[in-house]
Amino acid sequence: MSMAELRTSTDAWDELLDHEGNPRAASVELVQQLHTLGLSELQQRQDLAELDIVGMGITFTVYSDGRGIDRAWPFDVIPRVIAASEWREVERGLVQRLRAVNMFIDDVYHEQRIIHDGVFPADLLAHSVNFRAECVGVTPKFGVWAHISGSDLVRDADGTMYVLEDNLRVPSGVSYVLENRAISKRAFADVFQKQSILPVDAYTDELNRMLSSLAPDGVDEPTIAVLTPGIYNSAYFEHSFLAQRIGAALVEGVDLVVGDDECVYMRTIDGLERVHVIYRRVDDLFIDPEVFREDSTLGVPGLMRAWRAGNVAIANAPGAGVADDKVVYAWVPDMIRYYLGEEPLLPNVPTYRCVYPDELQYVIDHIEELVVKPANESGGYGLLIGNRATRSELDAAIAQIEADPRNWVAQPILALSTAPTLCDGAIEPRHVDLRPFILSGATSYVSAGGLTRVALRRGSLVVNSSQGGGSKDTWIVEA
């Protein structure tokens, strides 16, 4: 199998190979191993990995015909490699970014200095669907609101790594980072022995430590619960996985009750037991029917009262999503300069904000060259890629944008980087992105690498597992 051939088919940056088809410094051992194995042995290892995934019950759930179907997690055995020296820079950039974002959220729910100082437009906040008036004046511990975030990173043709979006509400995928590693260690044991690949296992311990630190003052050994929407949620596997790893109770809304003392309790076989920290994987609008959606059966009546009274910590804090919005995203570099007095270490993708008439006009005129995104959809829904859409799809998108410009942004179509991927018995380049996980409490922690998602269809840029994307293990290699 010739890796060099892979380079002729695409202009994108490849994560393993340079433009001549030679391995990049950090990928030398891996590429060597791929050559040694040959295609049929590699395919065998892929098959074994898939058997492991089915056997270990590593699944995600997709919705079809109104019911959830458990699917085996799609995994490509060829890892994606990043040099440790580059990764350290990315880590610093992410920590910087999340510090600023958390200061922004805290500011927004208190004095709103950033608006008074004219850095952030007031009417954006006024129209934000993720701003929660119920959170105004609350001060979570350490002033941190987004405790767990999963920023999506992409690399353009020149190799620059950009932040594509900040997922601050209930980002998922970290369990697959850990599972992918367990599987890839089996498939490439020899390579792991030959070089230093940063382990990923520490994440759950760091998560446990961070969550414990959020407990109300005076509680030494807090009881932590992971709040899940339940078995039919697409990320249920992960909720269960994380609860196991951090020794927390996995609870659904029906398992919790808020007492007259405004404390949160679990219903156990031995009666009620106090909960101090909730790692919630339920969206804001569903966590408390007293305050938000009345029809929610996923939440706990009174939870917001208990949180406001300081009797329970909620991670991520309600309202943290105000900064997780594809429009607010465009201001993150300004937040970094405003709150930290620093230049951003990791760039944003250039973003046109349709709320401004001149930028809106540019978007309408150049829509074929742009990706347009609604502010508040996730999972790749509602996204339109200009050069792949028909004229009528483009016109429909323009009409939607003009009707509600505040809700739309547009970005140039990046030539997402690729990585060699095993597809139907051949190795082909496929587009990838990267979702590292950042923990913020009294201190910050960034996962070693993150979840590399891969668009398995040739030429596709959509990496979401709900839409046919797969995943790879991500190696941070000391080269």
Place this chain on the structure above:
Amino acid sequence: MLLSRVAENLYWGARYLERAEDTARLVRSFTELILDLPRGVASSWEPLLAVAGSREQFDAGHLRAGENEIVRFLVADLANRGSVVASVAQARENLRTTREVLPREAWQAVNDLFLFTSRDTESGVDRRSRARFLGRVMSECQRLDGVVAGMMRRDEAYELWRLGQVMERADMTTRVLGVRAASLLAATGDRHEFDEVQWMGVLRSLTALQMYQRSHRGPIDGASVVSFLLYDATFPRSVAGCVQQMRASLQRLPHADATLPAVDELDGLLSGLPAQATDGRALDLAMDQVQLALDALHGCVHDAFMRGVL
């Protein structure tokens, strides 16, 4: 700490797995028994439906009660909630929500079993592959039991698991006694040529033959088989053995004062039965009573642990 909801899922997960194992064993032992009997002695497969307690449901959906129809219904029919494949599927659904309290290998074992039964379902019906399929179901269930026994803390989750398991097991033993043993006793006015083979079949359906033979001198006789399956508490599938485990588990769980009286009730019933049951009709009636007492205990367990009282 154990959530009430998780407690319920564990208890039912254990029940469904035990049901899968017991039904697999029942069908396999009956298949072997029928092969040993000459045509005309007992070639009907209908007693299987009676033991499984699903005669009415079967009759509602089937015209013919032949081997193929009955075995398919008991092994491979997802619409029959008591079938092997449906029990495994329900066990998996229940245990999916208990993954953080069970050892990880337990979930993998359930998952393996589920994948196997849903993929190879047809081989459980075909006579040539049936024994192998059912044997695999039983050994996978035992693997799971081994994982739980060998890896799990003796905490509340463990006790609820055991409780669910022995509740279901006692249910099966009493049904075998009430249907199979009772009809054999009733028919033995004059000793029948194939009695021994039939009683061996009863024991095999509860994997009790070898242990019975170790505990009993002389040839197989009906009265001592019944006595063994009812009273020998050292045998884990006897009714007394199951009740003993129920008591042990409930003593280690909260609310023992609310649940143990129902176990006393069961014990009282058992000790009120004659030591040597020889009357088939009386045995059948007695087993009905034991089943009612098991239902009552189930109700107490549900009220004590699963209602999530405020």
